[in-house]
Amino acid sequence: MLRLTWVQPEDLIGHELRQLALEGYDVSSARTRWLAAGGHPAPERAGASAELTDPALRGLALRLLDELASAQHGTPRVPVRDTAAPAPLPDPAHLHRLHAAWLGRAVGCLLGKPVEKLPLEGIRRLAQAAGNWPLNTWFTERGVPADVLRSYPWNRRSAPTSLAENIDGMPEDDDLNYPLLGLLLLQRHGKAFTTTDVAKLWLDELPAGRTFTAERVAYRNLLDGIEPPHTARHRNPFREWIGALIRADIHGWTNPGNPHAAAAQARRDAELSHTGNGVHGAEFIAAVIAEAATGADVHRAIEAGLGVVPQDTQLHHAITHARRLAAATADFDTVVDELHRTHAGHHWVHVIPNTAAITAALTHADGDFTHSVTRAVSAGWDTDSNGATAGSVAGLIAGHADRLPARWTDPLRNHLSTTVAGFDGIGFDTLAQLTDREARRP
Template identity: 30%
Template sequence: MDESTTRDRIHGGFLGRVIGSTMGTIVEGWSFENIKKTHGTINKYIGFSFDEAGHIPGIPNDDEMFEMVLLMALEERGRGITRMDVARKWQELIHPNFTFTAEKVAIERFHKGVYLFGEDLVKENPYHDFIGAQMRGELPGWIFPGNMAAATSLARLDAEVSHAREGITGELFVSAMVANAFNVPPAAASPGAVHFSWLRRCIDASKAAVPPDSLYSRVLAKVEALHDASPVDWERNFLEFRDFAGREILDELCKGADKNRQDTLRRLYHIHVLPNAGIILLALLHGQGDFSKSLEICADCGMDADCNCGNVGGILGTMLGTANIPAGWSRPLNNTFMTLVKDWDESNIDTIAARIYEASKKLRD
């Protein structure tokens, strides 16, 4: 792939990421039933005040903070980046009040001079396998386009700053999907859609980043089996998957855990990595490579909708490039991105995408 196409794919990926996290924000934490009763379906931006030009005012979303901070760390440290570099950047640039679950615990400990990574933080961070690392998985794939091994290596380093076990696997899978997305031919199957056969190849290749004996692998296998048996009825498949995840998978997570950990899992399972990983894959498969349809399904499932839609938008946006993302999604953003990262002064989506590309090119040269 030539560099101009790579640059555009990164741009499309970041744009898709911002589109997804923005449209999913309004139903973050909602149930499928509540979304259906209140909105029917989420197939456009809702809950925002549009100006006369049809633009949404820039509203910061916490989901992209960690990718922007990783970008800054990569710009400073390059190939020699370490987990400690990322941790210190979090400590410097992200206020704990803007964070949740695993990241919040990690940053609060960093400020106390306690730095624990990966497996060492399992007993100290009850959220070590929640959604946060998966949420930020696109950047390693953009940094190493087409190179799943390099992308997942960077993803593991980043994930271990706050997560362990299945939490790390979430970032590995998303980074693999994005890296492999660059191997999908650039021609769209139809406006706003990639060829489903190529999407499926991307999924199959990316599963190599997932430990075969993991609960994450079981989640992916369940969603694929449901889709392949009934490719049309996504709602029925989602409800069956949700029951499976809330019964078998949750029970496995709770085995051997103390009461505090079990209570945390049951109370906050909607933001655990595993059910949300299933939603991402379900939306991609049932969306059949269509950008809008995939986002609609993803948002309608609920749970951690802004994280999930951000991942789906980032993956498909990388496959499509900017020209193939429907204008009805991109135009209302008015090329604007806002974040709560300290000292971040860039608000143009295209400029940030160019910055990601330059970091990628420097690390690949």
């Protein structure tokens, strides 16, 4: 039985009810109708419920999705070509920073892959059982009791390639595929690309099976003839999840010293699949990275990121809270526990808790590479995405690939696997050169 994840109407409706409640809408009537008819809340961690749904119940889910959409106020903003003051050309050291950033993104992603989807307690139990807590190196199965492994199994797809005993190069992951697609986007259209250019690139180069959550829904909407930016909202309850944020690095990497230009690019990319806080998360990370790419310390970079996020948004409040909490609390586990209490109502892939986790990890690590990636992953939620973003920022701050500990970078073997055409097997040094070239284009 094929149960395609992230698109079944009977699963989307539960996520939509949750998302609208987070946005402040009263969904009690729709929720009552759905549950009274035999509907279920959305799966907590899986992408699809396990059982087939009665056709009548699926029809109700579709009707409710459309009713809830029509009840919302406002319409998506039409993408425009943003203009920003040009920044000076990158200095010669930018190539070395980019090399460290690509490596850092891969390291953080790979560290988080085996524990993706696990609850916080499971991540801690697995690492503690291996004598690796506070987290300081790759996860391993060696020494972990069988009962712990039964209670908290590794991510099924990632474990064969992402534990200490089997890492051999960087395996494929969407957290690396999207920067590659972003690089292709800039090579083909330059920094003045439109959201429609992003859509065409996805249809040309991104297999649908390599998309998830908001990106998969937006992809489906494109195939149904829906134009951007409506692709981001139509039956898309994942529009404020983390997907746009993980696409933002390339926009920061190619705009060093110009956080507003980086944020503008990230917004045009994000609006294909996201709205609201989902877009702001991409803008925030792009601006953080653009500032870090100048050699700025991590705290100044986060300040620059905050400068592009509207102050009255949930995301701005979450970032500010996480930053203050991490700066005032010595024990990082205490920070994480408080963040999980604060954001208990959000799905584990939502942009709010994950951006808070990234911010807290970077703040607490104070620029140290190992502490940045290990804290981001040990905070839980979307572990591989958070580790990837923290690693990218920390790599820029380190400034050179040689300043990253060899125990992290050697297992990558300067080799990235991907299904993005033309990039499979590429080295991170080559990726840095290609990215530096786009950073220097007008």
